[in-house]
Each structure stands twice: as structure tokens, then as C-alpha cells.
Amino acid sequence: MEFLKLTQTSKSLLVLNVLLSLVYFACIAFVFPAGNVPLFILLVISEIFHVWQVFGFVHTIWGRRRDKKFDARFRPRVAVFITVCGEPADIIEKTVIAAKALKYPYFKIYILNDGKVAGRDNWQEAESIARLYDVECITREVPGGAKAGNINNAMTLTKQPYIVVFDADHEPKPTFLQETIGYFVDEKVAFVQSPQYYHNASLNQVSGGAWEQQALFFGPLLKGKDTVNATFMCGTNMVVRRVALEEVGGMSEKSIAEDFLTSLLIHEKKWKSVYVDKVLAAGLAPEDFLSYYKQQFRWARGSLEILFAYNPLLRRGLTWAQKMQYLASSGYYLSGVIVLINALLPLTYFFLALKPLTINTMTLALIFLPYIFIIVYTLQLSSNFTYTFRALSFSLGSSTIYMKALWATLLRRQDAFAVTSKTRIGGNHGKLVLPHLGYIALVIVGVAWGVTREGWSPSMISNIAWAIIYIAAFAPFIAAAFERAPASTPVKKTSVIDTPSNSEVQL
């Protein structure tokens, strides 16, 4: 797995990253003369965010990984939870078969069936599979707490000291437990997380983009977080110590990013976490744009909620390094606003001739290019050159989703926990990228307007170049939205289950 082959980035290169970002920021904020004041303030805000992200990234990959205590002879009893909520029977079946093939002496498989409380037509399929494969099925009768509630319910009915969680579509490798359980020999280890790998990544644009975004996270980012004991649970492919989970009241039902919040609460209690950088299970990426959109919204919404309601900086019990890491992860979703600010700057120039700075565009280039080159190079070096343009496109394109999530968080709107669909949702999802298409239209009109006003001035050309970059970056994202499902792919509606308030809100 290329994304896991971490290239150790030299510390001098990381220091250079920090220095160049500081120089760049200082020039923008203090050296270059300001132009239009509101635009200047917005630019400075966006640069503060960028500097913070650079610092966060450098902090993440700064540490060197050390071997953690591991004993292959440690063999406690384990409960394997397969969380199900109306997924197709064949998908659940594959996961159960894979789980039964685990090479480990003491484990019991439980299908945690939430299909009934979610009102799924096929909820009984999970029970049939359980009977067929001689595993236990726990079907909830009383809704609440979404996936976290499902796990918490199962915890009350089981006793094993260690719990493994797999999503319905994540098939573990036979060695999963052999590779993970040994870490619990350290009595302070609360959970062990392994990568969330998608075996359908090459299926289409959406699954490819979704995976390539993930690769950065499960590559250098989680490896880096692991060095400062800030790995967080990702909802599947994880093993948790029951005692630790019980100490924080089970999986948190207060957030739709239950795994993220629970990790934070566990770390607060001084527990340790481990990230195993081996692909030990493979699942399904969203295959259609609507599913991807909802998945991103859920993650953004949950993370932003934590940023505002459980601000890591204010939490007691976390180390400074953990605070930095949780803040960087939850704060990432503010990037939606930052992308908006940066993308709008060319438009304000085209239509209003307003600039945040009144400097020669080449002077800006002199400061900006070394800064951006070194960051892009470091990003690629640290991720073994696996971060693709499509991943960048999906990150930038998702800015509208992040903004929507921010808006929902600020308004404290209740949203449904939408399970990412395991089959493709048919239809044209072009309406989800209308803001991006609108941006392109505005750029075209704006260029015509601006050139009519002042001709092909250096500022005009540079702003056109910036707009081209944003359009190029949005292009794969837009293309993915219009991608048609092949005839052979089954088409299905998304599943929506209960939220903490039992409301069902379609995104």
C-alpha cells in the first residue's frame, strides 16, 4: 500500500515550511500595503488559517514513530461487532464470512442490526444471515443514538473485555486480531485503529476521489497523530477496551461524529491509543455523488460540532499535542469558508477592481511561489506522492459542503445520522455542484467585464490565472457529480436512521 509507505520527512524541510509560511504571512499582513480594507482583512484571516494548517501538518508529521509494546501471546476474549443498518444482504454476508475466518481463538461475532429501528424493509435479512452462519444477531427494538446507540446497546448484552467494530461493508483480513490485540498488553491502551481502505476505489470518479482523500488521512496524518497519542477512532476496523469505553459512558451519542468525540473523551481520561499502519480490512467507498456528499457533510458537521461544543483547547486532561491535533482535525472543516474567500478574490477584482493588496503581482509571486512549492513538495513527500489532483479537487470542491455544515452547526440544527450508502444512488446529482457551476459562469462574465474595463493588465492576467486554477480544481469534482451509473450497478436509496432526537432530516 503506497499510502502507508511513509517517507520520513527531514526536520530541516519541515522547519523550512514553517519559516516560509511565516515569511509569507508576515509579508501579507505587515509588509505589503493593504488595498481594499475588508478584502485585506478577509485575506489575512484566510492566511492565518493557512499558517495554522501548515503548523498543524508540520506538528503532525514532526515526530518519529517508536515501536509500541506488543505481545502476540496476549489472547483475551473479543466481541466482534458488525454494525448493520439495512445494507444489502450480500455485503453483510461477505463481512460475516471474513469475520468468521479471523485467525484467533477467542472471539464471538455479533451482528448489530439497526435495520428494524431505521425502518428498513430488509432488516430481517441480517437475522437470516446470523442464523445461516451461526453468529449472534442483536436487533434493536428501541431506537436512539444512531450507530453509537447500536454499539452501546450491544455492550449491555455482551461481556467480552475487548470489542472490535466493523461496518457492514468492511471485510477484515484473517490476521486482523493477531495484528491488533497484542497492543492491549499495555494496560493504558484504550483502542487500536487500523486504516479504512476502500477496495472499490477504482470503480468511478466518486469512489476514487473519496479514497484518495482518505489516503492522506490514513497515511501520514494518522501515523503522525499516533506519535503524540492522538489517534482517533474512525468508526470501523478498530478494537476498543471495554473498560475504557465504559469509563466515558460508551460511544458518545451526542454527536454524529461519535467516534471522534468518544476518542477525545477517552484521551481526556489519559488512555492511550494506537494506530496500526497496515491494511487489515477493506470496505466500500461511496459510489455515488449524493452518498459522498452526505458522508462529507456528516463528518464536517460532527467535527465542527466538536470544535464549538467541545473545543479541544478548553478540555482538561488532554496534552498540548493532543489539543493541537484535535483542533487541527476538527478545524480543518473551516476550510470551506477559506476556499470561498480565496476563490472570490479574483471575482472582486474582475467586477469591482478591488484588491486586498496594492503590490505588483510579481512581488507577490516572489513570496508565494517558494512557500507553496515547499508545502506541496512536503505534502507529497510525506504521503509518498499519493496525494492526487483529484483528492485536492474533492477537498476544494467539498468547501460548499463544509460551509453548509458550518451553517448547520452555528444554527444548532439537528441532522440525521445518514449511513453512507453501500450501493449506488441513481440520478443526476448536478444540482449539488450548482455553486461551482455558478462560479465558473461568474468568472467568464467577470473576465469579459474586467478586460473591457482595463484590458489585459498584469493584475487582470494573474487574477484570471487564479480563477483558472480554481476552475481546474473544481472540474473533477463537478465531473463526478454528473457521472452516470453503469447499467449493471444496483441502484438504491440512501438509508437514514435515527438521530439523538429521532428526527429524520434528508440532507
Next chain:
Amino acid sequence: MIQFWKSFAIYAGLVVLVAFAIYFSVNVFALSSLRLDEAQSLFQTNRDISGMLHLVAQDVHVPLYHTLLHFWQLFFGQDIFVARMLSLVFFVGTIIMTYVLANYALKSRSVGLFAAFLVTISPFMNWYGSEARMYTMLSFMTVLNMFFFVKIMRMSGSARWALWILTGIIGVYTHYFFVFVLISEFLALLVVRKKLIDPHALRGVIVGGIVIALSLMPWLYYVYSLGFASNTQPALGVPTAGDLFDTYAQFIFGFQAPIINTLIVSLWPIVVLLAFFALQRSKQKVPQEVLLFVLLAVVPILSAFIISITIRPFYLSRYLIVALPAVFIFAAWVVTRYRRRIAVVVSSLVVVVIGCLFAVQVLSPNTPVKEDYRQVVQYLEGNAKASDVVVLSAPFTIYPVQYYYKGSAKLTTQPIWNRFEPGGVPPYDSAKVAAETKANVDAYQTAWLVLSYDQGYNKKLKDYYSDHYKKLSEKQFSPGLTVSEYRVRYDTPVVIE
């Protein structure tokens, strides 16, 4: 057999590139008018060795190229066309060595051939490939030295060290800016020192650098003993960030009119996109030698820029030709990192744009570096009479004018300068303008004021002439090169039977 045909295709490609360079040099560039710098080269080399060294030392250059040119002219003739052919030899050498270096360093024939192709079609290289100056020799020595340097990075062996030091010595005697090549190489070695096969490579480079520096000492002492009389050089302005990016634009797209230049360099944000494409998912590892090319493409230009804005301006894109082969090798390597379709689109686009701008540079009269002194002289010879005077400013432009001039009108300069006397060009003094103008033109019917290479006072001089004499005509021959005709006297000239 396939291997044979592959090799054959590569060598055939190189032959085509060399033929292209020779064709354009011989039939287009070498036929252009003598330029100021070339006139200085000829003026310096058309004398005995000691006299030549004396003049070169007074100038800001080192003597190797001039010495070579001196003997080249002794063997092949004194004409400017012949002198330019020496630069063509080095241009061809640069093309071939660019291929050899890129192929060896990056282990890719396609990168080597594409880099050599870019060097061949570079309007910048073609311009200096037929200019009687040391710049293509400098680029040739750069790629040669880098080739031996990469060998040092790869394996140990005394022959490589000797050749690296030898080419280093020749390099620093070709142009002072060669020192930036050595600095870049040193920095590259410093970064990759832990990965080198020869653990003493860094120490060896330091010792080699000291040897090269010591070899230059006799020349520096000679220059010092003459008192650094370098005021024959044109005054250079403090460079801007625009100049820095212009240098890269010139390397790739040649010398273009300001409007085209502005268009090119203002598109800089697109470079971010291209860089990202180059660095995304690829099965090819980044060879450590790439760092050398990156450093050599950046360090000389950035260093010259920083020194020019902080200490003393000496920023000229032609001095920075040391960075050009590295820029093209790096660009060729970057293209191979792209996915095939993107690579084809990007490289085709770059080649088409370079080709078009190559044609613009050749054909457009507005190409900034064109100095058409030959046409000026033809114009003067056809119009200026024995009773007229030709006044040249800046004074050192007398070199190219005098090379062609066979007319009957007297040639003089303003400020008045006798270049055969020791010392540099006298500075402009507004208090002396009236007296110098009177001394220059008073005895003549018509004054032909030839203005070029503005040293900051051409406008003042022109205004003075326009205020005191009647302007009869004005003509521009190339950007910044104008001839104005002024009626000085109204009495009938005395005709001596």
C-alpha cells in the same frame, strides 16, 4: 536490435537539433547587426595578448573567452560573422552536453533529448549562440562541470575529481558568475551528503572549491593591481521581482516586447498547478540529482537578485545563463512525471508557444535586445555629409558604430570620451552640457544625435539639443536606438576649391 534503433533514433534526433541550431545561427542570427557588447569583444581581442588582458581586466570579465576569441580570429579571420561562430561551437556543445548530462543524471534518454530540444529551440540560447560573447561558453562549461559533478555524486575516482576541478577552473575563467554553479553544487551535496557512496565527497568538493578559488587569485590580483577600473560598464538598475521572473521567461520564450512579457509572467499562478501535477502519484522516484538541477535553476538567479538589491546591481539575464540548462533539464524531467495525456498537452503547448515566440523574436523590429547599428550607420552614411557631425550617447556605443562606419562626417561622443586614454567613461555632468555640445557641434552644419543604451541622461541630452537647435528629422532603428538630425548652422559652408 530494438536497442540499436532506439540509440539510432536518439543520435539522429541530436543531429537534427544540432543542424537546426547551426542553420538558424548561420542564416539568421549571425547575419544581424553588430551589438555593443560584441563590438567591445572585438575591440578588446583585436590587439596583442597583454593589451587585451589589460582591457578585459578593466572590464568586469575574466579573460579566457577573449583569449580564445583572439586566437580564433587569428586562425579564421577578423569578421564579426567569424567571431560569432565560436559562440555557435559552444552552443552546439551545450545542446549535446545537455543531453549527455540529463541522460546520465536522470537515467532517461527521453528527458535528455527533450531537454536538449528545449535548449535548441530556446530563443535566448539562439540569440547568444551567435553573439560574439562568452555566454554560450559559460553555459557549455556549466553543463560539462555538472556532468563531472554528478559523476562525483555517483561514485568515487580521482579522474572525476580532476575533471570537475579542471572544468571548474575553466568555468571561473569564463565568467565570474560561474561561481554560482559551484555554490549550487556545494549546496546540493550538503543536502544529499548522507546518501552519497563516497563519504568524503563533501570534503573533496570543499578542497576542490578552494583549488578553483586559488586558481583565480592571479587574475584577481591583476585586476586589483589595475584599480578595478570598471566604469566602462553600462549603469545597471536595481532589479525588481518582475526582472527575476522575466529572466525565466526570457530563458524559455526569448526576448519579447513588454506586452508579451507581461502576459507571460503574469500567468505565474498556473505554475502552481503544473508543479502539483508533477508531484502527484507517480511510480518514479525523485532522483537525488533533481535537487542539483532545482538548486542550479534557482540559486544563481536568486543570489544575483538578492545581491543586486542589497549590495550592488549586477543583475543581467545573460550573466545568469548558467541556470538555463538546469531549467530546461528540470522542465523536461517534470513533463515525464505527468500522466501521458497531460505530458503531451503541456509539452506540445510549450513547444508551440516557444516556436511562435522564437519567430516573433526573429521577425519583430520591437524585440528589445535588437541593436541595429548597421542600419544606423547605413542611414548616416547616406545622409550625413563631411560638414556634419555624428554625436553618440552613451559614449561606449562608439564601438559598434565605428565597426561599420566609413562615412565622411566626424564621429564624437557626449559626454566627450577618448577611449584610448586611461580611465573610464566620464559621467554625465549637466554643468558641462552646454560647453561639450558647443565643442562637439559648433563647427558643423548638421548634428546627428545617435541615442542608445540610456545611462540615465539621454532624454536630458535630447531636450538640450531640441531646445537649442532645430530638429529636422528623427528615426528609430530598434528599441531604444534613435537618430535625430539637428540644424546647427545656417551660414553657407565654405567650399574649398
